[in-house]
Amino acid sequence: MEKCQGCNYYQNGKCGTSTCIVEEGNPLNKIKHVIGIMSGKGGVGKSTVTALLANALKKNGNQVGILDGDITGPSIAKIFGIKGPVLNSENGVIPAETENKVKIMSMNLLLPKESDPVIWRGPVVAGVINQFWNDVIWGELDYLLIDLPPGTGDVALTVMQSIPVDGIIMVTSPQSLVHMIVKKGIKMTQKMDKKILGVIENMSYVQPPGYPEPYYLFGKGKTEEVVKQLGLEFLGGFPIEKEMVELADQGAIHKYDNQLFKQLADKVETTIK
Numbered sequence: 001m002e003k004c005q006g007c008n009y010y011q012n013g014k015c016g017t018s019t020c021i022v023e024e025g026n027p028l029n030k031i032k033h034v035i036g037i038m039s040g041k042g043g044v045g046k047s048t049v050t051a052l053l054a055n056a057l058k059k060n061g062n063q064v065g066i067l068d069g070d071i072t073g074p075s076i077a078k079i080f081g082i083k084g085p086v087l088n089s090e091n092g093v094i095p096a097e098t099e100n101k102v103k104i105m106s107m108n109l110l111l112p113k114e115s116d117p118v119i120w121r122g123p124v125v126a127g128v129i130n131q132f133w134n135d136v137i138w139g140e141l142d143y144l145l146i147d148l149p150p151g152t153g154d155v156a157l158t159v160m161q162s163i164p165v166d167g168i169i170m171v172t173s174p175q176s177l178v179h180m181i182v183k184k185g186i187k188m189t190q191k192m193d194k195k196i197l198g199v200i201e202n203m204s205y206v207q208p209p210g211y212p213e214p215y216y217l218f219g220k221g222k223t224e225e226v227v228k229q230l231g232l233e234f235l236g237g238f239p240i241e242k243e244m245v246e247l248a249d250q251g252a253i254h255k256y257d258n259q260l261f262k263q264l265a266d267k268v269e270t271t272i273k
């Protein structure tokens with residue numbers, strides 16, 4: 001895995017060319033659509049949004065996979081309660097499967113201990129993404145969601161250059177600082193000629209039990225305004241949700257249901273067909 005540099009990737013015993021090309025992927029895979037979940041800044045809830053969207057797409061009757069592109073800070077396996085190691089076959093790596101039958105490939109499923117750090121330079125990390133695309137037997141999927149690491153670095157670049165991404169969903173939290181950083185992700189996506197499906201605001205508000213109105217800790221409507229100024233679609237605001245975090249911490253995020261994500265899944269299905 002550590003043999004190739006930059007856009008290079010290790011396949012069939014040799015490194016690919018240094019030019020970034022769109023990869024065909026494993027011939028055993030029939031992946032209809034690829035969607036990247038991105039944000040400029042860390043900790044805004046990308047992995048949470050990825051997991052909840054995957055659940056909603058699955059519930060709508062789709063075959064769904066999640067490629068955890070956050071190689072150095074993977075959290076997808078943990079919030080679904082999945083542990084490695086994943087199995088290898090002669091045709092490639094067999095992804096793990098969640099209780100609700102979402103396929104998952106994450107760096108944590110390859111590490112001896114989930115708390116072991118991955119201390120690799122960017123190009124090596126980017127190479128692993130290509131391997132997760134090429135060497136994992138995803139089989140037939142309607143949607144592969146890629147949970148990108150925060151920022152506009154090597155991994156985001158590799159995903160946009162070498163994987164046929166149909167669209168990007170941007171995740172932000174309501175603070176203006178995050179808006180500024182999210183704009184960088186939006187500009188990068190536009191430069192790479194990828195479609196932005198819209199922006200979702202996570203941790204929009206809080207509604208403690210017994211309170212009649214939602215409380216907007218960081219102000220109401222600012223994200224929507226910024227998103228509209230950029231000519232993009234605002235996909236809605238998801239609140240700070242105690243029940244969801246408790247389930248995620250127990251490794252049972254598949255048990256959480258939410259109408260906003262049902263709507264998001266419906267939207268994805270009608271936009272990307």
Ligand SMILES: Nc1ncnc2c1ncn2[C@@H]1O[C@H](COP(=O)(O)OP(=O)(O)OP(=O)(O)O)[C@@H](O)[C@H]1O
Nearest residue numbers: 042043044045046047048073150203239240241245
């Ligand atoms: N709507 C929410 N309500 C409450 N807690 C949330 C919400 N969304 C995310 N969190 C919590 O915030 C933390 C960060 O979320 P998450 O891992 O999804 O963010 P991320 O953007 O993927 O982070 P990273 O930058 O590390 O990849 C987690 O503990 C998660 O449970």
